[in-house]
Amino acid sequence: MAKRGYHHGNLKQALVEATLRLIEEKGPTGFTVAEAAKLAGVTPAAVYRHFEGREALIAECALQGHRIFGDLMEHAYAGGHPTALKAFEATGRAYLAFARKFPGHYMAMFESGVNLQANPALATAADRSRGVLEQAAQKLSEHIPADKRPPATMFSSHIWAMSHGVVELFARGAPGAKAPYPPEDLLEAGIGIYLRGLGLIEPDR
Template sequence: MPKRGYHHGNLRQALIDAALELIEAKGPTGFTLSEAAKQAGVTPAAVYRHFEGREDLIAEAARQGFEMFADLMQYAYDKGQPSALAAFEATGRAYLAFARKHPGHYISMFESGISVNRTPELAAASARARDVLERAATDLSKHIPPEKRPPASMVSAHIWAMSHGVVELYARALPGNRSPFPPEDLLESGIGIYLRGLGLIPADT
């Protein structure tokens, strides 16, 4: 692959972009810093001006991913209003769309083994994405008396896990895991069944 050109001041981002391509092609542990440097068109020594090691480089890719992800989730939630259910379903579809459109970021965020607490910045970006779903869960349960209301953090965690499962099993086209239904339909019906079971939406919604 030809070397990248870069201008003074954006080497850090050039290295992140190179890492994202390598992560998508080889996985988070399938490349070296030297390969990232070569792809960015610089010497290996230049990498260490910005990153102490490969995990730091992946962590920054994950942080950027979570920032993009949080923005997309917030946009989807706002667009889905005024119905809380529609907003919830919109965030689920946004999850699938992000995984498809930004596989390098997605892998860095969820499959690299990098802790979201590795840096304060990464932790904050991850929390902002979770907060969107938690706010959606809070809005959806406002009609239920507080003493009977399920914890918003539990509801959002379940929806996140369901979205992640659909992505991993079906949306990323893993061999042998083809579904007879579109991933969006699987997720939307799953969210509906779950929320009806909790009593958060009427049975005929």
Template sequence: MPKRGYHHGNLRQALVDAALTLIEEKGPTGFTLSEAAKQAGVTPAAVYRHFGGREDLIAEAARQGYEIFADVIEYAYGTGETALSAFSATGRAYLAFARKYPGHYIAMFESGISVNRTADLAAVSGRARAVLERAAEGLSAHIPPDKRPPTAMVSAHVWALSHGVVELFARNSPGTQSPFPPEDLLESGIGIYLRGLGLLPPDQ
């Protein structure tokens, strides 16, 4: 019987898929390359034909995660009929991504792998960041340039707010259940933040 990874015809992807499963089960540092190879149905030596080590394997999982993430938030941004609804949609998409792709999310944000580890990883993470900055730019377009907050700062703050809601309330962390849905927490937090910057009038 052929090895499972080869049977699927794409050993590299089979190893990434195995790593994602193990990351979900054991965390990014809780598994070995041998375990990933076993799950993919190949020998440990076969892993080194595609990856130099576990961190390279996790970096590829993170890269693929950022590809999905960038596509998800770009689609969400495009669904907004106004600058505010487009901006809010990107935040909700962040929560949805974390729920649907936990292995990718962990590889991207909890593995300790730098987004600058490879050029491809840096490029795709930059694409995701650019969507958020574009959304922030749309919100501040009505403000005179000399009074407009930096769009990179606004998008970074909202990214951090979204990440905090995910970590505390959207991933079933023990002892951190919120009396409010994560989406409501995020939307109200974004509203308070944007009003504080003067990007929204009080009645929006």
């Protein structure tokens, strides 16, 4: 009798979906290949037809996540916003929305320790989403004198770090239930303080 895995439809994607569920439940390092195989309804040996091991499974989850994330970020930025500021704020909201809707992908991307440089496709996908935020930062800071303008990479990295902190502390899991304010409000206020410090928006009166 043939093994179950050899009669499975899209075995590779079934294993990815199983891995995402396990990541959500146990974290990116809290499960085994055997558990992913069992959840997908195949034998552990069948996993190795597509993946070298758990790290490769996680890397595929991260790759798919970065591609979804890049699509969302590009859509948010190119959404017909009236000002560069509104477009920039939209990318922050897209970050929070992605983390909520795709928690397994998010953890694989940012919490698994996956090595981007060891996977060219993954590195390219990650650069794409970061590039959207850098583009938004560059556009927003164009009117600052060049000698006082922060590099777009630094500017966007600060906002990325702020977004990640809001997600980790207030937008996912049990800590999210204790958030003093909606995560969107926290991020918007934080971005506002940062941008005022750069002179990109007027101080509150």
